[in-house]
Amino acid sequence: xxxxxxxxxxxxxxxxxxxxxxxxxxxxxxxxxxxxxxxxxxxxxxxxxxxxxxxxxxxxxxxxxxxxxxxxxxxxxxxxxxxxxxxxxxxxxxxxxxxxxxxxxxxxxxxxxxxxxxxxxxxxxxxxxxxxxxxxxxxxxxxxxxxxxxxxxxxxxxxxxxxxxxxxxxxxxxxxxxxxxxxxxxxxxxxxxxxxxxxxxxxxxxxxxxxxxxxxxxxxxxxxxxxxxxxxxxxxxxxxxxxxxxxxxxxxxxxx
Amino acid sequence: xxxxxxxxxxxxxxxxxxxxxxxxxxxxxxxxxxxxxxxxxxxxxxxxxxxxxxxxxxxxxxxxxxxxxxxxxxxxxxxxxxxxxxxxxxxxxxxxxxxxxxxxxxxxxxxxxxxxxxxxxxxxxxxxxxxxxxxxxxxxxxxxxxxxxxxxxxxxxxxxxxxxxxxxxxxxxxxxxxxxxxxxxxxxxxxxxxxxxxxxxxxxxxxxxxxxxxxxxxxxxxxxxxxxxxxxxxxxxxxxxxxxxxxxxxxxxxxxxxxxxxxxxxxxxxxxxxxxxxxxxxxxxxxxxxxxxxxxxxxxxxxxxxxxxxxxxxxxxxxxxxxxxxxx
Numbered sequence: 001x002x003x004x005x006x007x008x009x010x011x012x013x014x015x016x017x018x019x020x021x022x023x024x025x026x027x028x029x030x031x032x033x034x035x036x037x038x039x040x041x042x043x044x045x046x047x048x049x050x051x052x053x054x055x056x057x058x059x060x061x062x063x064x065x066x067x068x069x070x071x072x073x074x075x076x077x078x079x080x081x082x083x084x085x086x087x088x089x090x091x092x093x094x095x096x097x098x099x100x101x102x103x104x105x106x107x108x109x110x111x112x113x114x115x116x117x118x119x120x121x122x123x124x125x126x127x128x129x130x131x132x133x134x135x136x137x138x139x140x141x142x143x144x145x146x147x148x149x150x151x152x153x154x155x156x157x158x159x160x161x162x163x164x165x166x167x168x169x170x171x172x173x174x175x176x177x178x179x180x181x182x183x184x185x186x187x188x189x190x191x192x193x194x195x196x197x198x199x200x201x202x203x204x205x206x207x208x209x210x211x212x213x214x215x216x217x218x219x220x221x222x223x224x225x226x227x228x229x230x231x232x233x234x235x236x237x238x239x240x241x242x243x244x245x246x247x248x249x250x251x252x253x254x255x256x
Numbered sequence: 257x258x259x260x261x262x263x264x265x266x267x268x269x270x271x272x273x274x275x276x277x278x279x280x281x282x283x284x285x286x287x288x289x290x291x292x293x294x295x296x297x298x299x300x301x302x303x304x305x306x307x308x309x310x311x312x313x314x315x316x317x318x319x320x321x322x323x324x325x326x327x328x329x330x331x332x333x334x335x336x337x338x339x340x341x342x343x344x345x346x347x348x349x350x351x352x353x354x355x356x357x358x359x360x361x362x363x364x365x366x367x368x369x370x371x372x373x374x375x376x377x378x379x380x381x382x383x384x385x386x387x388x389x390x391x392x393x394x395x396x397x398x399x400x401x402x403x404x405x406x407x408x409x410x411x412x413x414x415x416x417x418x419x420x421x422x423x424x425x426x427x428x429x430x431x432x433x434x435x436x437x438x439x440x441x442x443x444x445x446x447x448x449x450x451x452x453x454x455x456x457x458x459x460x461x462x463x464x465x466x467x468x469x470x471x472x473x474x475x476x477x478x479x480x481x482x483x484x485x486x487x488x489x490x491x492x493x494x495x496x497x498x499x500x501x502x503x504x505x506x507x508x509x510x511x512x513x514x515x516x517x518x519x520x521x522x523x524x525x526x527x528x529x530x531x532x533x534x535x536x537x538x539x540x541x542x543x544x545x546x547x548x549x550x551x552x553x554x555x556x557x558x559x560x561x562x563x564x565x566x567x568x569x570x571x572x573x574x575x576x577x578x579x580x581x582x583x584x
Binding site: 019023024 | 304332338340352356359360404
């Protein structure tokens with residue numbers, strides 16, 4: 001019974017976020033613009049240059065999973081700003097005065113960030129198909145990508161929530177978000193393979209959880225080679241669990 | 257059980273300040289108790305400790321017979337809270353705002369639906385149930401916040417500055433609601449305020465709080481009596497006025513050209529007799545004014561300062577922001 005109540009609290013918190021999206025869908029579409037531009041401007045240009053070795057796949061095929069992941073993390077990394085804003089508005093205090101455990105609030109919010117990511121990812125996949133990018137779309141690969149995107153959104157939004165409880169104001173959160181986003185995206189295999197990086201950067205890219213998200217998505221949507229999927233999923237799940245726990249433990253600090 | 261809240265030697269230290277400095281008080285079941293004090297006095301911190309939102313440095317807290325430090329979940333299930341800041345979500349509808357809280361309190365199915373409809377009607381929001389909350393006025397948002405906390409039928413309600421930023425009509429409406437709640441459901445209510453009129457009109461008892469300490473606790477009229485009674489000011493051109501008043505046995509506290517101030521209990525009933533006696537002595541009075549002591553005087557007596565002084569930049573900013581959002 002306790003577990004049931006806990007899970008129901010998690011879903012209610014996520015439901016709150018989804019209801020907001022339902023009333024104002026423009027925020028989803030606006031957030032699709034940037035990744036769409038990456039695909040249509042950066043992607044198309046670099047395809048033409050052919051400077052990045054992507055083996056038997058076209059550059060657009062190679063980068064589509066990277067842009068999927070990017071569209072999710074660019075939103076998730078700033079999720080802490082939303083939480084700080086809700087703290088400032090008094091919404092969090094009231095939420096915490098209900099019997100809802102704080103970890104349920106964190107997981108619910110992270111889940112909502114993941115679901116937001118799903119809408120964006122779906123839009124990017126549709127755009128890629130319109131651009132005639134060849135993707136493997138089977139029920140299994142779609143389901144797999146669905147789970148990975150959800151976890152990716154949860155993972156990076158709880159990282160952002162954990163940071164919010166340390167930094168505790170919007171300006172700092174914007175600053176740290178910008179600072180993290182750049183290495184997170186460029187020191188990963190999102191838009192070029194790790195093999196072309198210098199040695200020191202390779203170490204960072206291998207330690208970057210985003211590389212595993214992109215690798216898993218890429219193996220499902222592009223290569224069909226699932227040999228590294230197990231390791232990818234393990235790393236993604238463990239990182240998400242660690243960051244969600246960290247964010248839950250520190251959550252009450254954001255109030256003081 | 258007659259004690260709804262028992263607080264003993266409560267202390268909350270922050271690294272830079274003592275927010276609450278050893279306060280003790282009890283609130284009886286069904287009572288409206290007000291913590292009155294300026295911004296930064298420690299009222300909100302006290303409320304948040306009672307609601308188990310923050311842990312005290314030391315002290316004992318029990319709410320509705322439950323040790324709040326040992327069983328925070330049980331306290332939260334029974335208590336309702338309306339924070340000082342606007343705590344409704346503007347991006348969803350009125351109904352959804354209540355629905356989310358009903359779900360978080362663990363209500364289900366038909367019972368949930370029925371309760372939500374009841375609180376909507378109770379607070380006069382049923383016609384606007386499906387409106388987006390960012391179209392609401394400040395008073396309506398406050399009523400919605402009350403609706404959110406009432407949907408669980410709390411036995412104990414915590415209201416932090418319930419009428420802050422509201423226009424006079426909305427403020428009176430909230431006061432009426434609070435009184436009605438207690439009258440109909442016997443809800444115990446703890447509220448904080450820095451508004452003397454609010455404390456005076458709503459509370460059975462008030463505790464005057466200043467710099468983390470409770471200066472005095474009592475009912476508003478007792479406290480006002482303790483300040484020393486009413487002040488009568490008599491204006492007259494007659495030269496014999498001061499002598500005549502003293503001959504009649506009143507204690508004067510000051511006189512100037514053509515007027516005299518005197519101290520008495522029950523000023524209203526003293527005035528007719530006094531005027532008659534003065535006329536008998538041949539002193540014609542031009543005008544009389546009566547000043548009843550206010551809680552402001554009480555506050556001054558016990559804390560040595562007028563309320564409204566003090567408060568930090570952060571609090572000022574919050575109050576303004578709340579106000580701005582309410583009047584948007």
